[in-house]
Amino acid sequence: MTITRTTCPYCGVGCGIKARLTGEREAAITGDPDHPANAGKLCSKGTHLGETIGLEGRLLHPEIDGQRVSWDQAIGHVADRFAATIAEHGPESVAFYVSGQLLTEDYYVANKMMKGFIGTANIDTNSRLCMASAVSAHVRAFGEDVVPCSYSDLDEANLIILVGSNTAWCHPVVWQRIEAARATRGTKLVVIDPRRTETAERADLHIPITPDGDVALFRNLLAHMRDQDLLDHGFLQESVSAPSGFWDGLSPCADGVDEDLRRAFIALFAAHPRTVTLFSQGVNQSTSGTDKANAIINLHLATGRIGKPGAGPFSITGQPNAMGGREVGGLASMLAAHMGFTDTERDRVQRFWKSPTLCTEPGLKAVEMFDAVADGRIKAIWIMATNPAVSMPDAGDVRAALAACPLVVVSDCIADTDTTRLAHVKLPALAWGEKDGTVTNSERTISRQRGFLPVPGDAKPDWWIIAQIAARMGWVDAFDYPNAASIFREYAAQTGFENEGSRILDISDRATITDGAYDQLEPFQWGGASPFSYGRYPTSDGKARLVPVHPAAERKTSDFPLRLNTGRYRDHWHTMTRTGLSPRLSQHRREPLLELHPEDAADASVGDGALARVEAAAGVSVYRVRVTDAQRPGEIFVPMHWTDQQSSGGRTGRLMGKDRDPLSGQPGFKNTPARIAALRPEWTGFLITRDPFRPNDAIAPWLLYHTQVRTRGGWLVELAGTGETSALLNLLPPGERIEAVDAARGSIRAAVLENGHMAAALFLTRDGSLPQRDWLIAQLDQAAARPVELLAGRASDPVPDRGPIVCICFDVGLHTIVETIAREALTSVEAIGAALSAGTNCGSCRPALAALLPGPLESTSPKAIYG
Missing domain, CATH: 3.30.200.210 (Phosphorylase Kinase; domain 1)
Incomplete structure (x- = not known):
């Protein structure tokens, strides 16, 4: 086929x-x-x-106030309401909030409409939350937002430094490339991260830096290189400019790093000129994120480790098209094709677009934008392909702001999200596998995303929706796009318009590409593999800039003595509207876990597997506790993915405050002052059911915590609450019921049979243990076991407990792996794969497998490196 x-x-x-x-x-x-x-x-x-890629949960038709309408009605309504708002309150009263899930063509049309025709720069993107600080740092250092590296540099590096990146989980294919370089070239790996992640476990050297300690560490390393005369003076002379007093300002500052670790890091860096420093959200998502990135770039510039094979500072993005959005001006702080807001650039953009009006200055960045919605300055907002009611910091305030906004329009492929629940108008967009356009990855490679699935219902491309509304507002000719290829041609032409080599982003050689050639477009990399290989930069004098940077201020307080870090899980993505549909992807982490050190767990009187409240100045959320010495005392970690669709707890957006980097506007998600408190339910339990769990008004008062996850054949719902447990029997669907209820002890074991199969099971206890879930989950897909087995929660001849799933591709559990390693004396990840197939498909579990092998993986002792 x-x-x-x-x-x-x-x-x-x-x-x-x-x-x-x-x-x-x-x-x-x-x-x-x-x-x-x-x-x-x-x-x-x-x-x-x-x-x-099924149609479960899809938004398939336009809706106004919950009622299905035609596209003509929806387009007319949105156009009329936006036009009326602008006429009465001016262009600054409206805003777009867009997403790195959009294709470049979608991004381009949205940016053109808002900045060039409505006439305000109030269009920002959820990429503001993940890589805006890298953008600001690139512009400060290079004069343009250009990533100076390619993935091939990882293949040629002798030293790779990962900063604020759990690469093995968050960018597994890049991690596999790093593993290959280590195996074939002996490349050394340093991981700088407060947490001992699976990535850190595999490093030659792990530096458990204090949160936001990056600037001090890299500034001190640069000072050491200067003091030891290890700078590249020729490169500095020819290609780098330093402001007056820069070198004198490099006085030592406290970085909290153990002296042996610091000496080992210095030794590795000095010995390996081919160094790539790959940084991600641990750098960007900080109130000092721009300075962090510039501290890394300063080090590479001063030592000449840039523009050469296997060397450079490499920002790796979180979303599939964050880079494409940066190219076409999706951020409020830039115009399309890497242009800014100087009079010359504004005039150039306006003439190219033939726009009636053009924004005069940068618009409101994400946090500022929702503050403006809250205080009434913005009266109409259009949200595209993102879920800010979950993902924004201080998400409670964001929800309140949207609830009070006169007009909230949401374009999405999912019908019911925390954000669409607040929308007056919902517009059905195409999903992955249906839409057509281009994306740009972290190394500046532009690739085609092509549709291969039938278009469902009334869903439309995002660019089409935007263009239709723009045309209805009177700008017919400017938004007359027959297809995505026509938008790409216009964008490509704009990158070369009056460029004359002033900007590296220039793909104007594809401005006349035919529709057929666009359909067949092969991946290509703008700027080449190494855009700074000639030592020239897109600045006024052709030189890069060293930028003074300053260590971050302390953030924790006596009321909130812990430092809260956040991040991704290996198998989930953003707010799980896509990955949450996959039974396999849902098995690695079934609940949102609060990870904390044993000392902090003891101080809060919470044990492993218990429930705890995490409290911050902005709000409160509830998590399952995981006690681990991978966390340092005083520091805790929670995931970012859970929403009201999956859980009453785990909503991390409730906890983050609005503090942000003063230059990039990026919020500080990685270092929030917090505290924890035990949550002690009267009973705990779980429900297995074929249908998603939706607590009704009769049940909700009893629940202190619930979370649900997709399984094969249905859903697993973890429950905890207070009050009489008998009311929870109402959670079971109709059918033939078998049950064992001990009212005195508050214990319930019940199952519902339907056509010889188990349709649901409920287990609750006040003071006892609960059975393993996996055997019961399996009963949803097979003929029902005997009633006594269902009530016991296990087969009469039980199969071995395989433990938590480690390899989701082959359903291999922790206990199975550990027992096989011991029984067969396995000593490598490859041997585990040969015995169990684990780790032989996607490879995402390979770091976890390596951590289970006996003995040290590699020496992580600084003495072994430094001597």
Whole structure:
């Protein structure tokens, strides 16, 4: 059958995919061996995309105030309301909030409409939350937002430094490339992270830096290189400019790093000129994120480790098209094609677009934008392909702001999200596998995303929706796009318009590409593999800039003595509207976990597996506790993914305050002052059911905590609460019921049978243990076991407990792996794969497998490196 070459919709690695339709809404997914980003490799999320392309939960028709309407009605309504708001209150009263999930063509049309025709720069993107600080740092240092590295540099580096990046989980295909370099070249790996992640476990050297200690560490390293005369003076002379007093300002500052670790780091850096420093959200998501990135860039510039094979500072993005959005001006702080707001640049953009009006200055950044919604300055907002009611900091305030806003329009492919619940108008957009356009990955490679699934219902491309509303507002000719290729041609032409080499972003050689050639477009990298290989930069004098940077101020307080860090899980993505549909991807972490050190757990009187409240100045959320010495005392970690759709707890957006980097406007998600308190329910339990769990008014008062996750055949719901447990029997669906209820002890064990199969099971206890979930979950897909077995929660001849799933591709559990390692004396990840297949498909679990092997993986002792 036909195979479609497309790109993955998850992280910024930008992996190529081959999709082969196997049914109307079914596809076999494999990596594209000819794509330069991944050469056929995929992580767990990409591998299991086929489980997420059904129509469950899809928004298929336009709606106004909850009522289905035609596209003509929806377009007219939105156009009229926006026009009326602008006429009465001016262009600054409206805003777009867009997303790195959009394709570049969508982004381009939205940016053109808002900045060039409505006449305000109040368009910002959720990429503001993940990589805006890298953008600001690039512009300060290079004069343009240009990532100076390529993935091939990882292949040629002798030293790779990962800063604020759990690469093994968040960018697994890049991690596999790093592993290959280590195996073939002996490349050394340093991981700088407060947490001992799976990535850190595999490092030659792990530096458990204090939160926001990056600036001090890299500034001190630069000072050491200067003092030891290890700078590249020739490169500094020819290609770098330093402001007056820069070198004198490099006085030592406290970085909280153990002296042996610091000496080991210095020794590795000095000994390996081919160094790539890869940084991600631990750098960007900080109130000092721009300075952090510039501290890294300063070090590379001063030592000449840039523009050469295997060397450079490498910002790796979180979303599939964060880079494409940066190119076309999706951020409120820039115009399209890497242009800013000087009079010359504004005039150039306005003439190219032939726009009636053009914004005069940068618009409101994400946090400022929702503050303006809250205080009434913005009266109409259009949200595209994102879920700010969950993902924004101080998300409680964001919800209140949207609830009070006169007009909230949401374009999305999902009908029911925390944000669409607040929308007056919902517009059905195409999803991955249906839409058509381009994306740009972290190394500046532009790839095609192609549709291979039938378009469902009334869903439309995002660019089409925007263009139709713009045309209805009177700008017909400027938004007369017949297809995505026509938008790409216009964007490509703009990158070259009056450029004359002043900006590195220039793909104008594709401005006349035919529709057929666009359909067949192969991945290509703007700027080349090494855009600064000639030592010239897009600044007024052709030199890069060293930028003075300053260590971050302390953030914790006596009321909130802990430091809260946040991040991704290996197999989930953003707010789980896609990955939450996959039974396989949902098994690695079934609940949102609060990870904390044993000392902090003891201080709060919470044990492993208990529940705890995390409290911050902005709000409160509830998590399951995981006690681990991978966290340092005084520091805690929670995931970012859970929403009201999946849980009453785990909403991390409730906790983050609005503090942000003063230059980039990026919020500080990684270092929030917090405290914890035990949550002590009267009973705990779980529900297994075929249908999603929706607590009704009769049940909700009893619940202190619930969370649900997709399983094969249904859903697993973890429960905890207070009051009489008998009321919870109402959670079970109709059918033949078997039950064992001990009212005195508050224990319930019940199951519902339907046509010889288990349709649901409920287990609750006040003071006892609960059975393992996996055997009961399996009963949803097979003929029912005997009633006595169902009530016991296990087979009469029980199978061995395989433990938590480690390898989701082959359903291999922790206990199975540990027992096989011991029984067969396995000593390598490859041996585990040969015995159990674990780690032989997507490879995302390989770091976890390595951590289970006996003995040290490699020496992480600083003495072993430094001597």
